[in-house]
Ligand code: MG
């Protein structure tokens with residue numbers, strides 16, 4: 001019996017040890033399985049690409065153009081008489097480099113010698129929208145997403161365009177969206193929400209803006225309480241026109257140019273030279289003011305290409321915007337008293353470039369969101385006082401730097 005007891009005990013001990021090792025083994029393999037699952041699904045895996053959750057696109061064979069060779073600014077330290085602010089909505093570094101690659105390695109924007117970076121977050125969100133982004137440029141204050149020319153508490157803040165007007169300068173705006181859309185609206189209107197486009201239209205009448213060209217006729221024709229502001233504009237002395245061929249004929253006086261009922265067509269749909277021609281028309285009228293001018297031009301639809309996750313749309317809109325940049329730099333180089341600033345309110349689409357060839361113009365990209373991203377965006381400057389825009393700073397500093405360059409007080 002004692003012998004049997006001993007062997008039984010040995011068996012029990014051995015069994016217990018086996019159970020412990022077995023359970024350890026099972027839990028270890030469970031851990032391994034867990035880790036294996038984790039490793040199999042990183043955020044940007046080929047699996048997601050295959051599932052088409054990330055849209056990988058190959059663009060090649062687009063019509064290219066020859067960028068201009070602009071000489072260095074005549075008076076880099078000189079007085080600033082005119083400022084032209086060019087905003088590529090949603091135009092981050094990858095949008096620019098996608099277009100640069102598709103145009104076989106060169107863009108007009110490369111003529112800018114002063115480069116900076118801006119932090120785009122708004123007062124309430126890490127990822128800004130175009131309203132808060134443009135209000136930061138126009139008013140020098142971070143505000144909530146959706147705000148048009150008002151601060152974080154909803155209080156109206158004077159815009160650079162209004163300050164320029166007060167100082168006797170001529171003012172203008174050109175956009176490929178509706179002229180009442182968030183970006184241009186933030187330079188002229190003061191409303192709690194970007195959605196209030198009829199109220200935004202009525203704010204245009206409260207200013208003395210000299211030239212504005214873009215879409216959005218319907219918001220003026222049927223404004224608040226169905227008031228027809230086109231009549232009010234005419235009574236105020238504006239030439240109110242809705243054909244680009246008529247708009248480009250205007251050489252002097254006040255001009256309200258409506259190139260679309262709401263938004264303008266895309267480049268792919270045949271918008272043609274609307275942005276280039278409208279910008280040149282605006283400059284030719286505004287430059288007649290002896291004190292100078294402030295002009296804001298927006299390439300509005302680079303953003304919409306990003307929202308659509310459509311690389312072809314993004315590149316064609318960026319080409320159009322870059323052609324405007326070429327014309328504007330040409331003017332500034334000859335004028336010698338103009339400061340040109342080119343920037344973006346934010347990046348759109350989380351675009352990455354995963355392949356391409358500058359020799360053939362082939363470019364391969366993938367989007368990671370159909371919204372905006374938070375990434376820092378570039379600023380390019382050319383002309384008098386351009387060096388002010390080098391460095392890394394808040395988007396609100398664009399306003400302060402423009403104000404200082406003009407020598408104006410808020
Ligand atoms: Mg915009």
Ligand code: ZN
Pocket residue numbers: 090130303304307348372
């Ligand atoms: Zn957007």
